[in-house]
Ligand SMILES: NC(=O)C1=CN([C@@H]2O[C@H](COP(=O)(O)OP(=O)(O)OC[C@H]3O[C@@H](n4cnc5c(N)ncnc54)[C@H](OP(=O)(O)O)[C@@H]3O)[C@@H](O)[C@H]2O)C=CC1
């Protein structure tokens with residue numbers, strides 16, 4: 001697999017690390033305008049770092065675009081004449097819809113939109129995927145690429161913004177919950193390092209329980225809540241303070257913002 005990551009910033013580099021971690025590419029190009037900060041990736045023999053997007057496109061088959069939305073159209077313009085039937089164009093760009101990509105490069109290209117998150121760097125991304133009509137023939141290939149670095153779900157394009165909030169922004173939301181749990185553990189007497197260890201492994205355990213057992217969160221809650229015990233006491237106080245409600249309202253606000261950015 002010859003992969004190019006056009007725009008090796010926060011997300012692009014996370015994807016690059018995930019690919020390296022999973023041995024997912026025979027060759028990999030990483031591009032950005034100022035390459036000084038990513039030069040170290042050349043220590044991996046199969047990685048080329050360059051500011052020349054055209055060179056990266058010519059020498060790769062799978063093109064993963066991870067630039068800011070405002071830069072995407074001009075980069076597509078700059079590279080569109082180099083696109084051939086070997087190329088699969090994968091965009092991670094928030095709010096940049098497939099018809100807009102087709103307007104620039106044509107509908108006769110394999111186009112995939114993917115929404116991974118930064119946990120891709122450790123092979124644990126939740127990645128949502130959709131495609132243009134022709135791209136349907138390459139969805140399995142895209143899933144195979146991203147399944148090596150986590151879990152994938154194919155969704156309709158009109159759910160991509162919601163997926164961005166839940167999965168991509170979701171990393172920040174879960175980090176804050178882990179951090180708050182850590183702060184609670186410090187108040188109960190653990191040192192900061194121990195407190196974070198307790199919080200993150202408990203979080204990992206909770207998610208793994210649901211993934212591996214297929215059970216509903218409330219079933220698992222019922223198993224932990226001893227009548228008149230400390231768990232239900234804590235849980236009910238959290239709900240009196242609006243835990244579920246604040247999470248839901250935060251998610252909806254985030255979605256409203258993304259819809260507003262799209263319109264702008
Ligand atoms: N961060 C996240 O968790 C997620 C981000 N996204 C989406 O991914 C995209 C990237 O986000 P993020 O990684 O945070 O942004 P960054 O700003 O960190 O990365 C974008 C990179 O693009 C590079 N770039 C800019 N212009 C060019 C160019 N002409 N050619 C090649 N590279 C260029 C920039 O480097 P330089 O200036 O040196 O060129 C920069 O490193 C966005 O569209 C975002 O919506 C999606 C899901 C999650």
Ligand SMILES: O=C(O)[C@@H]1CCC=N1
Nearest residue numbers: 094164165168169258
């Ligand atoms: O915060 C943002 O707008 C972008 C999209 C998802 C993650 N980062």
